[in-house]
Amino acid sequence: MHMGFRWxxxxxxxxxxxxxxxxxxxxTIVWSLHHKQAGELWEPEEIEAEMKKITGLSEDDRxxxxxxxxxxxVVESVNVHESIKTGKTLxxxxxxxxxxxxxxxxxNLGKAGVKVVTYNFMPVFDWLRTDMFHPSPDGSTAxxxxxxxxxxxxxxQKLIDETxxxxxxxxxxxxxxxRLAHLGEFIExxxxxDHEKYYENYKVFLDAVIPTCEKYDVKLAVHPDDPSFDLFGWPRVVSSKEGIQRVLDLNKSPYNGLCLCLGSFSSRRGNDPVDAVKTFMDxxxxxxxxxxxxxxEAGSFSEVGHRACEGDVDTVGIMKAYAEADxxxxxxxxxxxxxxxxxxEAGRPRPGYGLYDRALGIQYLLGVWDAFKYNK
Incomplete structure (x- = not known):
């Protein structure tokens, strides 16, 4: 197992x-070219420059x-253009x-040595929350x-503005x-x-891209819908165990795989994250x-610490499943x-992506991994 951090x-x-x-x-530094819009080509020199920053050391470091x-x-993400999702020129x-x-x-990413490319296939919006810095009982925000x-x-549009x-x-x-300045065009x-048509469009994407993934040894990994249910009448198709299985069956190549986000998957009541890890491990x-x-009961939720007892996701069971499968x-x-x-106000990070709690989370996840990996 290789531990990463998104940067x-x-x-x-x-x-x-x-x-x-x-x-x-x-x-592992999980990275992307964040100045690129969905649909734009990533040029080799851009990729090389960013990877050099990550893998190298400065003279001052030395x-x-x-x-x-x-x-x-690992790259997260190469975003998918809405024309691919809808099959229409946009x-x-x-x-x-x-x-x-x-x-x-x-x-270009494969030639540079990238092993995994993460993406999502959600309509219009990526992840969705209603409050970026919601007060928690311990005084933190989430x-x-x-x-x-x-x-x-x-x-x-109101949600876009607030986000x-x-x-x-x-x-x-x-x-x-x-991109979201064109919301009206997307809505139209x-x-x-519907869901069936969306799966059809999804298969067109996978069948077009997977052969290149196989040729250049780049594994394609879809992120579950976040949250994992339909929103605003738009179809979301990576929201359940059955939906994930159907996506994997659209193209059976092992290069068509998952970025299994257990928090996103667990936002749909009834989804079992430990079972998903065991089912889709390969x-x-x-x-x-x-x-x-x-x-x-309506399904409102807050992000909490990584420790299992802090919330409703069995992070211990998840890491146990990963450790036991090596x-x-x-x-x-x-x-x-x-x-x-x-x-x-001055110290606010990107919502959800501060330093301290993710560093604490890494130590907790590695501790659970070690407990099951080395004490069998």
Whole structure:
């Protein structure tokens, strides 16, 4: 198992590589080119420059005696253009053009040595929360989903505005203002697209891209819908065990796999995260392990600490399943609470992506892993 940490790049993250380097156990920096819009081609020189920052050491590092480096094996995410999801020309780009750029990007990443590319296939919105810095009982703040508020929303634009206001001037993957400025075009394009049609469009994507993944040894890993149920009448198809199995069956290549985010998967009541890990183990190329706590019968939930007893996700059972299977893929902690100096206006990180709680989460997850891996 390779422990990772998501990093948003120099000038686009409140956390430095030097900060991450001091977290015991981190091997992999999970990265992306966050200035690229969905559908754009990732050029080889851009990829090389970012990977060099991650895998190398500066002269100052060496002078300080620093020797620890990272690998850049995992990219999260290469976002999928809406024209691919709908099968329609959108924002001036056809499905074929978007697919060509995606395929070439996979080729360029594979040639550079990337092993896993994460993506999602959610309509319009990526992850969705209603409060970026919701107060927690312990004085920390956390991402929060208010099911009542979402149910009463008749205008998704209001949610877009509130989400971007909480970004603190940093990029918000899946919530790019340049793309969401065309919300009306998307709403029109999704009319008449049900779950069956969406699976059809999904298969077109996989059948087009997977051969290049196989050729350049890049594993494609889909992230479950977050939260894992339909929103605003748009179909979400990676929301349950049955939905995941159907996606894997759309293209049976082992390169068509999962970024199994256990917090996202668990946001749908009735989903069993431990069972999902055991069921899909051989197709899990990357995994996010985090915890959520349900707060009412409607399904409102808050992000909480990674410790199992803090919430409703059995993080101990999850790590036990991975350890007992001697999982050889990549894992990272996911959304953490905002702690200590991160709870000040000046210290606010990107929502969910502060330093301290994710570092604590890594130590907890590694501790559970070690307990089951080395004490059989």
């Amino acid at each position: 948003y790049g120099e000038g686009n993250d409140t956390i430095s590589l030097d900060d991450i380097r001091q977290i015991p156990g981190v091997e 002078k300080r005696g620093v020797t620890k480096t990272f690998n850049a094996d 924002l001036g780009m056809s499905r074929d053009e978007a697919l060509d750029n995606y395929i070439k990007t996979i080729e 991402l929060y989903y208010d099911a009542h508020k979402v149910a009463q929303l008749d205008d998704p 971007l206001d909480g970004a603190n001037g940093l990029t918000m993957p899946g919530w790019e203002p340049e 394009a999704y009319k008449g697209i 197709r899990i190329h990357f995994s996010h392990v985090r915890n959520i706590k349900f707060l009412d 999982y050889q893929g990549y894992i990272r902690p996911d959304h953490g609470r905002h702690l200590w100096s991160e709870n000040t």
